[in-house]
Amino acid sequence: xxxxxxxxxxxxxxxxxxxxxxxxxxxxxxxxxxxxxxxxxxxxxxxxxxxxxxxxxxxxxxxxxxxxxxxxxxxxxxxxxxxxxxxxxxxxxxxxxxxxxxxxxxxxxxxxxxxxxxxxxxxxxxxxxxxxxxxxxxxxxxxxxxxxxxxxxxxxxxxxxxxxxxxxxxxxxxxxxxxxxxxxxxxxxxxxxxxxxxxxxxxxxxxxxxxxxxxxxxxxxxxxxxxxxxxxxxxxxxxxxxxxxxxxxxxxxxxxxxxxxxxxxxxxxxxxxxxxxxxxxxxxxxxxxxxxxxxxxxxxxxxxxxxxxxxxxxxxxxxxxxxxxxxxxxxxxxxxxxxxxxxxxxxxxxxxxxxxxxxxxxxxxxxxxxxxxxxxxxxxxxxx
Amino acid sequence: xxxxxxxxxxxxxxxxxxxxxxxxxxxxxxxxxxxxxxxxxxxxxxxxxxxxxxxxxxxxxxxxxxxxxxxxxxxxxxxxxxxxxxxxxxxxxxxxxxxxxxxxxxxxxxxxxxxxxxxxxxxxxxxxxxxxxxxxxxxxxxxxxxxxxxxxxxxxxxxxxxxxxxxxxxxxxxxxxxxxxxxxxxxxxxxxxxxxxxxxxxxxxxxxxxxxxxxxxxxxxxxxxxxxxxxxxxxxxxxxxxxxxxxxxxxxxxxxxxxxxxxxxxxxxxxxxxxxxxxxxxxxxxxxxxxxxxxxxxxxxxxxxxxxxxxxxxxxxxxxxxxxxxxxxxxxxxxxxxxxxxxxxxxxxxxxxxxxxxxxxxxxxxxxxxxxxxxxxxxxxxxx
Numbered sequence: 001x002x003x004x005x006x007x008x009x010x011x012x013x014x015x016x017x018x019x020x021x022x023x024x025x026x027x028x029x030x031x032x033x034x035x036x037x038x039x040x041x042x043x044x045x046x047x048x049x050x051x052x053x054x055x056x057x058x059x060x061x062x063x064x065x066x067x068x069x070x071x072x073x074x075x076x077x078x079x080x081x082x083x084x085x086x087x088x089x090x091x092x093x094x095x096x097x098x099x100x101x102x103x104x105x106x107x108x109x110x111x112x113x114x115x116x117x118x119x120x121x122x123x124x125x126x127x128x129x130x131x132x133x134x135x136x137x138x139x140x141x142x143x144x145x146x147x148x149x150x151x152x153x154x155x156x157x158x159x160x161x162x163x164x165x166x167x168x169x170x171x172x173x174x175x176x177x178x179x180x181x182x183x184x185x186x187x188x189x190x191x192x193x194x195x196x197x198x199x200x201x202x203x204x205x206x207x208x209x210x211x212x213x214x215x216x217x218x219x220x221x222x223x224x225x226x227x228x229x230x231x232x233x234x235x236x237x238x239x240x241x242x243x244x245x246x247x248x249x250x251x252x253x254x255x256x257x258x259x260x261x262x263x264x265x266x267x268x269x270x271x272x273x274x275x276x277x278x279x280x281x282x283x284x285x286x287x288x289x290x291x292x293x294x295x296x297x298x299x300x301x302x303x304x305x306x307x308x309x310x311x312x313x314x315x316x317x318x319x320x321x322x323x324x325x326x327x328x329x330x331x332x333x334x335x336x337x338x339x340x341x342x343x344x345x346x347x348x349x350x351x352x353x354x355x356x357x358x359x360x361x362x363x364x365x366x367x368x369x370x371x372x373x374x375x376x377x378x379x380x381x382x383x384x
Numbered sequence: 385x386x387x388x389x390x391x392x393x394x395x396x397x398x399x400x401x402x403x404x405x406x407x408x409x410x411x412x413x414x415x416x417x418x419x420x421x422x423x424x425x426x427x428x429x430x431x432x433x434x435x436x437x438x439x440x441x442x443x444x445x446x447x448x449x450x451x452x453x454x455x456x457x458x459x460x461x462x463x464x465x466x467x468x469x470x471x472x473x474x475x476x477x478x479x480x481x482x483x484x485x486x487x488x489x490x491x492x493x494x495x496x497x498x499x500x501x502x503x504x505x506x507x508x509x510x511x512x513x514x515x516x517x518x519x520x521x522x523x524x525x526x527x528x529x530x531x532x533x534x535x536x537x538x539x540x541x542x543x544x545x546x547x548x549x550x551x552x553x554x555x556x557x558x559x560x561x562x563x564x565x566x567x568x569x570x571x572x573x574x575x576x577x578x579x580x581x582x583x584x585x586x587x588x589x590x591x592x593x594x595x596x597x598x599x600x601x602x603x604x605x606x607x608x609x610x611x612x613x614x615x616x617x618x619x620x621x622x623x624x625x626x627x628x629x630x631x632x633x634x635x636x637x638x639x640x641x642x643x644x645x646x647x648x649x650x651x652x653x654x655x656x657x658x659x660x661x662x663x664x665x666x667x668x669x670x671x672x673x674x675x676x677x678x679x680x681x682x683x684x685x686x687x688x689x690x691x692x693x694x695x696x697x698x699x700x701x702x703x704x705x706x707x708x709x710x711x712x713x714x715x716x717x718x719x720x721x722x723x724x725x726x727x728x729x730x731x732x733x734x735x736x737x738x739x740x741x742x743x744x745x746x747x748x749x750x751x752x753x754x755x756x757x758x759x760x761x762x763x764x765x766x767x768x
Contacts, residue, residue, distance in 0.1 A: 067663070067666075071662070174593065174594055175593040175594070175595075177593060177595050178594075178595075203587060203588075203591060203615075203619075204587075204588045204590065204591070206588065207587060207588070207616075207619055208619070208623070209558065209559040209561060209623055210558055210559070210562075211559075211561050211562075211623070211627060212623070217663060218626070218627070219623075219626045219664075220661035220662065220663030220664045221657065221661055221663070222622075222626060222654065222657045222658055222661055222664065223619070223622060223623070223626070225657045226622070226650065226653045226654040226656075226657035226658075227615075227618060227619055227622055227650060227654070230646075230650060230653065231587075231611075231615050231618075231646075232591075234611060234615075234646075235587075235591055235592070235607070235611055238606075238607060238610070238611055239592070239593055239595070239596070239603075239607070242602070242603040242606060242607070243595060243602075258653065262614075262615075262618075262646035262649050262650060264649060264695055264696075264699075265643075265646050265648060265649035265691070265695070265696045265699055266610065266611060266614060266646060266696070267693060267695065267696075268691055268692035268693025268694075268695065268696050268735070268739075269610045269614065269642065269691060269692050269693075269696070270606065270610040270611070271692065271693075272610075272692040272719065272732060272735055273605065273606045273609045273610035273719075274606055274610075275722070275731070276719040276720070276721075276722060276731075276732060277604035277605055277606055277722075278455070278604065278722060279451070279601060279604035279605070280603075280604045280606065281722045281723065282451075286722075307649070307652055307653060308652035308653050308655065308656040309651060309652025309653075309655075310652075310702075311648055311649070311651065311652065311699050311702045311703050312648075312649045312650070312651075312652050312653070312699070314698065314699065314702065315648075315649055315695050315696070315698065315699040318694075318695045318698065319695050335656065335657075335660040336660070337660075338659070338660060338661075338662060338665045338670075339665065347659070347660075348656060348660060351652070351656055355652075
């Protein structure tokens with residue numbers, strides 16, 4: 001398949017699709033603390049353990065009869081041919097691949113810079129093997145020094161298939177409203193790189209209550225994944241908004257994972273709380289004429305369409321002022337079909353594609369935009 | 385004004401409106417720990433301090449030049465005539481008043497029962513002064529023993545203007561998914577009392593980050609109120625759902641504050657996480673035919689219409705399967721106009737009323753239902 005062009009009709013693009021390249025898996029295998037990859041007698045595949053909430057304790061889990069912690073690390077996580085197979089199965093023309101959480105957040109500052117360089121090059125090489133079908137969001141060594149991070153951005157700017165970076169919510173360790181992060185965001189904006197904001201840390205375990213924390217882990221992974229992830233994203237963006245980051249870096253462009261977490265639904269409440277807050281009023285920060293959360297949603301922010309319902313997707317479209325800021329994604333290789341054929345069609349993908357048709361009309365121009373046209377335009381997904 | 389009847393056309397009903405009766409304020413005044421009411425040299429009104437997140441520290445706040453913590457405890461909080469004035473100003477025919485957070489959560493078990501009895505009687509007496517205009521949600525002494533709580537439910541059942549209870553998310557101390565709470569929920573269902581679920585505890589302060597926690601409290605109350613409150617509600621309902629509480633107590637009816645927190649937007653993701661969760665699958669808890677979150681939203685749950693945007697309200701209506709499960713509310717006396725006339729019209733009320741008209745059509749039957757008809761029907765707001 002040759003290069004795509006802006007004129008190509010009806011491309012399907014997946015902007016939310018992850019990979020752990022083999023070198024990254026090796027690092028996870030070498031670790032004894034979460035995040036890690038470990039083999040258990042009770043599981044054929046090695047287990048990927050990303051969240052404290054996924055496992056009450058690692059001890060005792062080696063028992064062959066015990067339920068293994070985390071999730072199976074299948075070939076879907078690191079095999080490029082498997083990614084291509086998944087794309088073909090779901091008629092996805094272009095994927096914008098990104099390293100999955102927790103990216104490089106856990107690396108020692110002394111090694112983060114070199115490792116970022118190597119993983120970004122690895123992603124670039126994968127894209128070069130399938131020109132026009134693969135682009136990528138790079139990864140920043142955020143535990144390293146500012147010059148190292150800026151060096152990484154310079155590297156990414158020069159890599160032909162890179163279109164942005166995937167960004168967690170920790171920033172330099174104090175969140176995305178940290179003034180010390182502004183130079184990084186400015187460098188991204190200056191390089192024309194979009195920041196794909198993605199959750200990892202969720203919420204503190206205590207909010208899930210004793211039944212979720214019990215050894216039986218009664219609710220599985222549902223609460224941290226279904227609620228912790230989107231709430232983390234929403235809090236991170238709200239903190240950025242309140243800190244004035246979007247005004248301070250007007251060139252910043254962000255894609256919010258999972259249709260903004262819960263931002264489309266809560267934007268009205270955020271705005272109301274701002275205009276009714278005595279402290280912000282005294283500081284003149286709730287005055288008429290300021291850029292509201294809605295304004296930011298309609299200028300600097302894009303949303304993926306990974307929300308698993310027409311109710312959520314319609315709210316996301318309306319909060320964005322129209323369908324041209326929404327972009328389809330799959331979250332592959334997470335949420336595989338259970339007990340089904342992982343090489344076949346995935347229900348998690350179908351849920352999101354169906355919502356697009358239901359909200360915007362099957363075959364409509366707006367639906368085609370969300371399924372791919374918007375991503376081609378916004379992320380310039382055509383040949384170099 | 386006389387009794388209303390089910391046939392009365394186009395009543396406007398406020399189902400989310402709080403009061404602190406004078407005896408409750410006295411308790412708060414007597415306390416030295418949050419929640420409390422305290423006078424400060426820098427503020428004409430006493431200050432109501434409900435949340436740890438509202439004030440970094442109480443020490444030093446007596447300085448007349450310092451910004452006083454919390455919010456002013458105006459006459460809007462405990463004056464019945466002020467409530468009636470507010471209703472008249474906003475053309476509200478009926479209010480279903482409730483004690484505001486944190487209710488009786490902080491009381492010693494030995495005094496909670498008696499105090500609940502007294503505050504519930506106080507609410508009942510207020511309603512009796514304005515028959516047909518006022519009903520109320522009672523308060524349960526949840527820190528007390530089960531027999532004491534059940535005694536309180538028996539009292540409420542006998543009070544002519546009581547239509548339910550306002551319920552926080554702490555339950556007996558371990559959340560609303562606690563099996564020990566089931567007898568309380570069953571007693572409520574048996575008594576025909578609706579549970580109005582309302583947040584108070586928000587999320588742990590650490591999620592708001594260092595800038596929110598700084599002495600300057602840079603973001604005011606915005607994050608805990610705009611995000612912490614709805615996220616707390618969403619987590620509480622999701623835990624109830626996962627614990628099977630709605631199936632275990634099929635007669636349970638709940639109204640969720642703030643249009644369900646973020647539940648309408650996140651219901652799709654919750655469902656997807658359930659059907660993709662290995663643990664729940666192994667336990668047969670994600671099988672086809674089970675009652676989904678959507679089913680519960682369309683049978684046992686009602687939402688208020690306090691979401692401050694048409695985007696959010698439309699999602700709430702769609703998640704509820706139609707507009708007949710939504711009920712208007714004001715959240716009075718919270719969110720008064722800043723620097724404006726508190727005896728005039730409140731912008732926070734107008735935002736929600738306008739969203740109803742925008743989503744359902746000004747003057748439409750569906751809009752009239754949300755503005756009052758649904759509440760009259762669901763809560764039986766007609767004379768005894």
